[in-house]
Amino acid sequence: xxxVKLDNYVVPDxxxxxxxxxxxxxxxxxxxxxVALILLLLLALASIPGSVLPQWPQDAAATRAFLAEYPFxxxxxxxxxxxxxFGSAWFTAIYVLLFASLIGCIAPRAVHHWRELRRPIxxxxxxxxxxxxxxPETASSTPDEALAAARAAxxxxxxxxxxxxxxxxxxDRREDGSLALAAETGHVRELGNLVFHASLVLVLVxxxxxxxxxxRGQAIVVEGRSFTNAVxxxxxxxxxxxxxxxxxxxxxxxxxxxxxxxxxxxxxxxFQANVTFTEPGEDPVxxxxxVNHPLxxxxxxxxxxxxxxAPVITVHDAAGEVAFxxxxxxxxxxxxxxxxxxxxxxxxxxxxQLGFKAxxxxxxxxxxxxxxxxxxxxxxxVIEMLVYTGDLGLDAGVPQNVYTLDESQLSPVQDADGxxxxxxxxxxxxxxxxxxxxxxxxxxxxRYGAFxxxxxxxLPFLLVAALxxxxxxxxxxxxxxxxxxxxxxVEDGTTVVTGAAYAPAHDAGVGAVLERAMAAAAGRxxxxxxxxxxxx
Amino acid sequence: MNTTDLSVMALGGATVLYAIAxxxxxxxxxxxxxxxxAAKAAVREPVxxxxxxxxxxxxSAPAVPAASSPGAKARKAAGIARSTTLVGALLHAVGLTARxxxxxxxxxxxxxxxxxxxSFFAVLAxxxxxxxxxxxxxxxxxxxxxxxxxxxxxxxxxxxxxxxxPALQSYWLVIHVSIATIVxxxxxxxxxxxxxxxxxxxxxxxxxxxxxxxxxxxxxxSAANLEALSFRLNAVGFVLWTFTVMAGAIWAEHAWGxxxxxxxKEVWSFVIWVLYAAYLHxxxxxxxxxxxxxxxxxxxxxxxxxxxxxxxxxxQGLHTYAGS
Numbered sequence: 001x002x003x004v005k006l007d008n009y010v011v012p013d014x015x016x017x018x019x020x021x022x023x024x025x026x027x028x029x030x031x032x033x034x035v036a037l038i039l040l041l042l043l044a045l046a047s048i049p050g051s052v053l054p055q056w057p058q059d060a061a062a063t064r065a066f067l068a069e070y071p072f073x074x075x076x077x078x079x080x081x082x083x084x085x086f087g088s089a090w091f092t093a094i095y096v097l098l099f100a101s102l103i104g105c106i107a108p109r110a111v112h113h114w115r116e117l118r119r120p121i122x123x124x125x126x127x128x129x130x131x132x133x134x135x136p137e138t139a140s141s142t143p144d145e146a147l148a149a150a151r152a153a154x155x156x157x158x159x160x161x162x163x164x165x166x167x168x169x170x171x172d173r174r175e176d177g178s179l180a181l182a183a184e185t186g187h188v189r190e191l192g193n194l195v196f197h198a199s200l201v202l203v204l205v206x207x208x209x210x211x212x213x214x215x216r217g218q219a220i221v222v223e224g225r226s227f228t229n230a231v232x233x234x235x236x237x238x239x240x241x242x243x244x245x246x247x248x249x250x251x252x253x254x255x256x257x258x259x260x261x262x263x264x265x266x267x268x269x270x271f272q273a274n275v276t277f278t279e280p281g282e283d284p285v286x287x288x289x290x291v292n293h294p295l296x297x298x299x300x301x302x303x304x305x306x307x308x309x310a311p312v313i314t315v316h317d318a319a320g321e322v323a324f325x326x327x328x329x330x331x332x333x334x335x336x337x338x339x340x341x342x343x344x345x346x347x348x349x350x351x352x353q354l355g356f357k358a359x360x361x362x363x364x365x366x367x368x369x370x371x372x373x374x375x376x377x378x379x380x381x382v383i384e385m386l387v388y389t390g391d392l393g394l395d396a397g398v399p400q401n402v403y404t405l406d407e408s409q410l411s412p413v414q415d416a417d418g419x420x421x422x423x424x425x426x427x428x429x430x431x432x433x434x435x436x437x438x439x440x441x442x443x444x445x446x447r448y449g450a451f452x453x454x455x456x457x458x459l460p461f462l463l464v465a466a467l468x469x470x471x472x473x474x475x476x477x478x479x480x481x482x483x484x485x486x487x488x489x490v491e492d493g494t495t496v497v498t499g500a501a502y503a504p505a506h507d508a509g510v511g512a513v514l515e516r517a518m519a520a521a522a523g524r525x526x527x528x529x530x531x532x533x534x535x536x
Numbered sequence: 537m538n539t540t541d542l543s544v545m546a547l548g549g550a551t552v553l554y555a556i557a558x559x560x561x562x563x564x565x566x567x568x569x570x571x572x573x574a575a576k577a578a579v580r581e582p583v584x585x586x587x588x589x590x591x592x593x594x595x596s597a598p599a600v601p602a603a604s605s606p607g608a609k610a611r612k613a614a615g616i617a618r619s620t621t622l623v624g625a626l627l628h629a630v631g632l633t634a635r636x637x638x639x640x641x642x643x644x645x646x647x648x649x650x651x652x653x654x655s656f657f658a659v660l661a662x663x664x665x666x667x668x669x670x671x672x673x674x675x676x677x678x679x680x681x682x683x684x685x686x687x688x689x690x691x692x693x694x695x696x697x698x699x700x701x702p703a704l705q706s707y708w709l710v711i712h713v714s715i716a717t718i719v720x721x722x723x724x725x726x727x728x729x730x731x732x733x734x735x736x737x738x739x740x741x742x743x744x745x746x747x748x749x750x751x752x753x754x755x756x757x758s759a760a761n762l763e764a765l766s767f768r769l770n771a772v773g774f775v776l777w778t779f780t781v782m783a784g785a786i787w788a789e790h791a792w793g794x795x796x797x798x799x800x801k802e803v804w805s806f807v808i809w810v811l812y813a814a815y816l817h818x819x820x821x822x823x824x825x826x827x828x829x830x831x832x833x834x835x836x837x838x839x840x841x842x843x844x845x846x847x848x849x850x851x852q853g854l855h856t857y858a859g860s
Contacts, residue, residue: 033821040814044807044839051803051851058798062852086798216793263699271702291702292791303793454793462795466782473778477771506768 030097031104039098046094050085053077057084099204106197113190120170124180124485128500131485134514135498137522143179143488143495146521147171150486150497153520154183154513167484178489183517185482192475199472202465210458215239215248215300217453222310222327223446226254229297229453249298251279256286258307258447266336266375273304273449289451299455306450308332309339309360311383312443317348318436329448330360331403337362337376342405343385344392353392354437355405358385362445364426381445383425387413387433413437482510484517497521539638540697544690546631547652551686553624554659554679560617561675567610568755614672621679625663628656628686639697644713645704647848648693653714654844655685657721661769665725671765673756677728708787712780719776720840726769727837730830733762737827763826767819770833774812781805800851804843811836 017025029035054062063083067074074083081088125131139146154167167183174180217234221227229252231237231245239245254276261269273289277297287295294301310327317323323345330341343356361373364382371384390410393400400406412420413434423431425442432439483502488495499518503510512526519526537545632652636643643649662678665671700709737759738744745753756762784805789795796802811832818829 033817034823037814037817037821037824040810040817044810044814047803047807047810050798051800051847055798059852267698268702269699270705292706292708294790294793301793303791305793452793459789459795463786466785470775470778470782474775477775506764 027104030101032101033105036098036101036105039094039101042094043098046085046091049082053082053085055084055086057087095204099201102197103201106194109190110194110198113187113194117187121168121182121184123170123172124182124487128485128487128498131500131502132511132514133498133500134518136496137498137518139488139495139497139522141495141523143490143497146488146495146497146523147179147181147486149523150181150517150521151183153516154484176489178487181484181486181488183484183486185480189476189479189481192472192477192479195472196469196476197472199465199468203462203469206458206462206465210240210456210462212240212242213458214454214456215243216455218305218450219453220310220329220448220450221253221255222329222448223255223257225327226252227451228252229300234453249279249300251277251297253277253297253302253451254284255449258449260307260376260447262376268376271304271307273307273451289449297453299457300453301455303452303454304449305452308337308448308450309362309378309381309445310448311341311360311381311445313343313356313358313383314441314443315343315345315354315356315438316440317345317354317438318351319349320438321349323348323354323438325443327444327446327448328358329402330358332376334373335376336373338373340403342403344394344402344405346392346394348438351437352389354433355388355390355392355410356385356440357388357405358383378427378445381427381442383442385423385425385440386420387423387437389413389437480507480509482507482513484510484514486517486521488521539634543631543634543638544694546627546634547686547690550624550628550631551683551690553620553627554683554686557617557620557624558676558679558683560613560620561672561679562752564610564613564617565673565676565752565755567613569751569753571607571610572754573751617672617675617679618666621659621663621675624679624682625656625659628652628659628682632656635697641700642710642714644717645700645709646695647844648689648695650713650717650844651685651689651693653717654720654724655682655689657718658682658685658724659721661718661721661725665765665769673732674725674728677731678725681724681728703791706787706791708783708790712783712787715776715783716780719773719780720844722769722773722776723837723840726766726773727834729762729766729769730833730837732756733759733766734827734830734834736762737830759826763819763830766830766833770812770815770836774809774816777805777809777812781809800847801843804839804847808836808839808843811839 054066056063066083067078070077077083081090085091141149151169151171154169167185168187169181169183171179171181215238217231217237219227219234227233229248229250231248256274256276259270259272259274261271263269271291275287275289275295276284277287277295278284279298289295289302289304291304294303308330309332310329312325312327314325315323324343324347328341328343330339332339337360339360339362341358341360343354343358345354345356348354361371361380361382361384363373363375363377363379365372365374365380371382388405388407388410393406393409415421415434421434423433423440425431425440427442427445430439430441481504484499485501486497486499488497490496497518499514499521501510501514516526632643635649635652639645639649644653658678659682662671662674665674732753735745735750736753736756739746739750739753740759757765784802785795788797788802815829815832815836818824818832819826821829
């Protein structure tokens with residue numbers, strides 16, 4: 001019987017890799033630069049569908065519409081994660097592998113760098129003739145004194161940072177009797193590189209931590225009304241796996257007024273919510289919330305994310321009783337705040353339940369063929385509504401969307417010609433419903449603010465990790481990599497110093513450093529920085 | 537003449553001057569290449585011209601050889617190119633400033649303004665590098681990009697000044713978008729260097745671009761020198777791009793209540809970041825250094841342009857005001 005062989009060697013006696021060998025081989029591959037590079041490119045490529053296709057977390061409505069439009073490709077893409085790219089298994093696999101590769105690359109390098117830092121730097125080359133040199137110069141001091149002065153000059157940066165970013169120096173007495181100083185900087189480049197990559201891991205950890213403990217809620221508050229910070233008070237609420245609802249700070253927020261200003265052409269200029277903010281056991285404080293200006297509420301922030309009109313509507317039923325009265329949130333449909341809303345009146349004292357599908361025109365104008373709103377300000381607010389009777393379907397116990405009317409068991413009220421009746425109400429008007437069903441009144445027109453409350457305890461960590469990333473990156477790319485050597489020997493009773501320096505071609509500043517060290521060794525003033533700006 | 541007219545006229549003038557500069561830079565390249573051929577011919581003679589061929593001298597000092605007439609022609613073209621670029625940049629700056637005063641806010645709040653700012657920073661980056669080393673061979677590309685961008689801005693993208701929408705009323709507009717605009721300018725210059733690097737490399741290895749019609753390629757520095765220049769620009773650009781993305785995240789947290797939401801603009805900013813990160817890794821990886829890493833830098837710049845054009849105009853997202 002033929003045996004399946006993983007490693008198909010020609011020579012049967014050749015050593016097999018074995019399980020451990022294979023694991024080591026896989027780890028080598030994962031941590032190799034080539035694979036890291038391919039993973040990076042895959043990451044870029046894999047992100048692109050997330051910007052082209054509608055995504056569940058970003059826009060659920062668009063995604064649903066996409067699924068309805070493409071009955072074959074929609075579900076296929078959905079099942080393969082293309083409609084939630086950044087939560088998909090394959091995207092996760094790429095970045096997890098990438099971070100594994102990163103850690104596998106960085107950890108040994110950090111150890112190596114640590115050892116390297118504690119080891120003396122390489123000694124001065126036997127001869128400096130190959131490098132851009134300086135000198136020979138005579139010094140009045142002994143070689144030891146001269147090189148001690150040069151050494152001091154190479155460590156100009158005081159303080160702890162200087163120790164980190166300054167030159168590492170070694171001085172050797174050589175066989176020929178000369179004294180040789182070697183100085184180099186550049187280890188900080190590798191340090192920056194390590195900090196950069198380690199900080200990227202920190203960023204990922206901070207994001208993960210935030211995902212577990214974050215919470216976010218949305219609530220719509222009408223002018224004059226209050227809102228208490230509790231899970232049940234939100235229209236929508238979502239939180240991380242480890243979030244505890246009792247952590248919510250039970251503050252109250254009263255929307256005193258909402259300022260919305262528009263230009264003459266209806267372009268939005270400024271939105272601002274004036275609120276009274278009360279923390280338990282504290283005095284109420286007046287605050288403002290605006291776009292780009294959230295309110296700090298305990299460990300959370302409250303954002304003003306939207307606004308609109310919530311007309312106060314009162315409905316009297318056939319018996320003349322108040323069956324409904326209150327503000328109804330309308331959603332703006334265009335830049336002129338033409339808004340739609342729904343009134344559901346289940347609690348009628350007699351007869352069938354009532355429903356209204358309404359459109360609000362803040363600045364109503366009537367043309368020959370159409371009506372519309374010309375400006376978002378309430379210059380001439382008018383509500384048009386269709387009236388429905390029947391069963392609203394609220395008793396089934398199924399949660400309903402408050403912005404739509406379930407018409408399956410409702411029928412529109414029609415006039416004598418069989419046309420649906422459209423009611424038109426200006427602000428303050430009351431209109432009788434047909435067939436003696438009652439009346440409806442458009443009482444007031446307050447605005448509402450749509451607030452978004454969000455807490456993410458990871459933000460400070462994330463900021464620190466991001467700043468470390470940036471600092472590490474800049475250091476790893478811009479820190480200079482220079483070597484400076486000085487040799488001092490005694491010739492005919494006087495000390496003679498020669499020097500040389502080495503740096504990448506684009507780094508012209510190294511000449512000035514060499515000059516500074518030479519000047520210090522020779523006991524003279526450094527020459528004005530020649531060639532400081534010249535480029536090789 | 538009001539501020540609006542001043543801005544538009546200054547930018548129009550800058551466009552024309554850049555166009556002239558582009559032609560002059562192109563002529564200069566051709567002349568330098570001619571000189572190189574002449575120098576080669578001269579080298580065959582025993583009297584070598586100091587052993588330095590003009591093309592090598594391009595990278596270091598401008599005034600090496602030859603009071604001979606071909607060298608003078610190249611210098612004359614370079615002089616015209618340099619002065620028109622400089623005056624063009626001054627007019628560009630005037631147009632930009634006038635736009636800012638006219639609008640009452642920093643001139644980078646929509647596509648038109650972003651285009652006129654980005655092209656200005658590309659020219660400015662070029663002028664700054666030019667002060668340090670002779671990079672006249674990049675001039676044709678940079679002024680070409682500036683001409684096309686300004687021309688498109690004035691004809692297609694133009695928008696009358698308007699007040700900032702509430703979403704943009706933040707000092708982060710100054711921080712986040714200004715750095716993004718500057719990076720675009722830097723990456724544009726490095727893109728040209730990378731493109732020249734690839735062409736020059738193809739010519740040197742005899743793969744493509746070998747004909748006599750692209751003899752001007754002999755006038756640009758060696759592929760290795762171009763790679764070094766492009767790397768230094770990309771390094772600066774990458775750090776600034778990292779900052780742009782971070783500043784954007786902080787602003788998003790401040791304005792929208794989340795620092796990262798995979799909005800199309802964010803996705804593409806991420807793609808750009810990853811591509812340039814890949815470039816930085818590639819240039820130290822065996823088998824990827826040189827041509828392949830240059831292609832990655834070009835891919836990064838292409839993604840940057842995509843992010844600015846296609847994403848603004850065709851993708852739905854929170855950054856939609858950018859397209860207005």
